[in-house]
Amino acid sequence: MALFGLGGKKSRVGLDIGSGLIKLAVVDHSSGEPELTKVAMTPVLADAIVEGEVMDPGVVTEAIRGLLSSAGVKTKGVAVAVGGRDLIIRKIQVDRMKESDAYDVIRWEAQQYVPFDIEAVELDFQILDPDSDGLQMDVLLVAAKRELVENKITLLSDSGLKAETVDVDAFALHNAFAVNYPEAMEGVCALVNIGNETTNVNFVVDGVPLLTRDLNIGTRKFREDLQRGKAMGAEEADEALRSTEQIPELAGYVTTRADEIAIGFERAAAFLQTAGVDAGKVQRFYMSGGGARINGIVEALGSRLGVSPEVVNPVQRLKVREGVFDDIELDEVAPLLLMAIGLGLRQA
Ligand SMILES: Nc1ncnc2c1ncn2[C@@H]1O[C@H](COP(=O)(O)OP(=O)(O)OP(=O)(O)O)[C@@H](O)[C@H]1O
Ligand SMILES: [Mg+2]
Incomplete structure (x- = not known):
């Protein structure tokens, strides 16, 4: 599923x-x-990106150009994702x-679920039970404000790039997750x-990324805690978070x-309940993003929620070309790379 594009x-x-780091992952699909x-x-x-909005496009486009050129990537077409409140x-x-x-039926139906003007929406859907012969079918509907997609396309073209795919951030995460953790596709x-600003809570039910919620918390809040409460400088605080x-x-x-994340998680889980899924049955609990590296967070969240979280490794099952992690320490960056790899994994 993609809101836009996808070519072979x-x-x-x-x-x-x-908002904290721009990550790039290149995936070769030429062999099986x-x-x-x-x-x-x-x-x-x-502050160049705040609440998902690019405040300083010049800073961001320069960072993107610099990243691609230092990585020696000459391809202009890239896959990106959108998320947040407008989706x-x-x-x-x-x-x-x-x-x-x-499509037409679902577009019409969508009007009652989409809180924005349906004329200004990019829509996509997936039939979840195509092989069933029930009278009704389950459909996963995605609707994003067109502006959200257009802004992302503009940001890329201002960076000298072309958006080949605009994916949904929760689906990109899910995509990389599914490849590496097939055992999590049941139950x-x-x-x-x-992340830096946002924590995405995602529930996967029998392999379908059924529910996603964004919490307004990330490593930035921890940094501010240390800066305000312990008089650390921004750099020192960030080093503490990465240590x-x-x-x-x-x-x-x-x-x-x-505790704050746990409360957000429980609220999201309550929504799951209204969709008829028993949230008490969360069988596996995974963590990713830069914040998952904060010393003690996995244990704290685990004990608060009564689960045993596992930190995601996006190359657990994925084939990796020799030398990819020569200049970059896999252990330090693995949980941060899930979304970029998920985008790279998207196939035509
Ligand atoms: N090896 C690392 N290198 C750089 N930052 C790291 C590292 N490990 C943890 N961090 C922390 O993780 C943060 C970035 O995490 P991540 O890349 O998941 O967030 P983001 O995608 O930029 O933010 P958001 O999704 O909220 O916009 C950094 O701001 C830093 O505090
Ligand atoms: Mg992120």
Whole structure:
């Protein structure tokens, strides 16, 4: 499923434009099995992207250009993702029909679920039970404000690039997740991606990314905690967040912030309940994003929610070309790369 585009291609360049870091992953699709051939990342100046909105396009386009050129990527076509408040994902039911006939019906049906002007919306859908012969079919509906998609396309063209695909961020995460964790495609699983500004909570039910919610919390909040409460500088605070050692100054904040994430998680889980899924049955719990590296957070969230989280490794099962992680420490960046790799994995 993609909101826009997708053409046949041997190599796909996935570009995850985060508010803290821009990540790039190149996946070669020329043989039967996809292979990761390149990863790279570059920091974004603080406040250049705030709440998903690009405040300083010049800074961001320069960072993107710099990243591609230092990584030696000459391809102009890239895959990117959109997410946030201006996008909704919802499971709906409509009368069973052929996929080719479904678009107009679903577009009409979507009006009652989409809180924005349907004329200004990019729409996509997937029939979840195509092989069933029930009178009704389950459809996963995605609707994004057209502006959201257009802004992303403009940002790329201002960076000298072309958007080949505009994906949904939760689906890009899911895509990489599914390849590496096939065992999570059964039953109810949760994936919590803690980024710089946003934490995405995703529920996967029998392999379908059924529900996603964004929480307004990320490593930035932890940094501010340390800056305000422990008089650290921004750099020092960020180093503390990335450290694998225990940082005593951090411990108290980890507990409080993990509690905040847990509350958001439980609210999201309640929505799952209204969709008829027993959220108490979360069988597996995974974490990704830069925030998943904060010392103690996995344990804090796990004990608060009564689960045993696993930190995602996006190359757990994915083939990796020799030398890809020569200049970049896999252990340090693995959980941050899930979305970029998911975008690179998108096939025609
Ligand atoms: N190896 C690392 N290199 C750089 N930053 C790291 C590293 N490990 C953890 N971090 C922290 O993770 C943050 C970035 O995480 P991530 O890339 O998941 O967020 P993002 O995608 O930029 O943010 P968002 O999705 O919220 O816009 C950094 O701001 C930093 O605090
Ligand atoms: Mg991110």
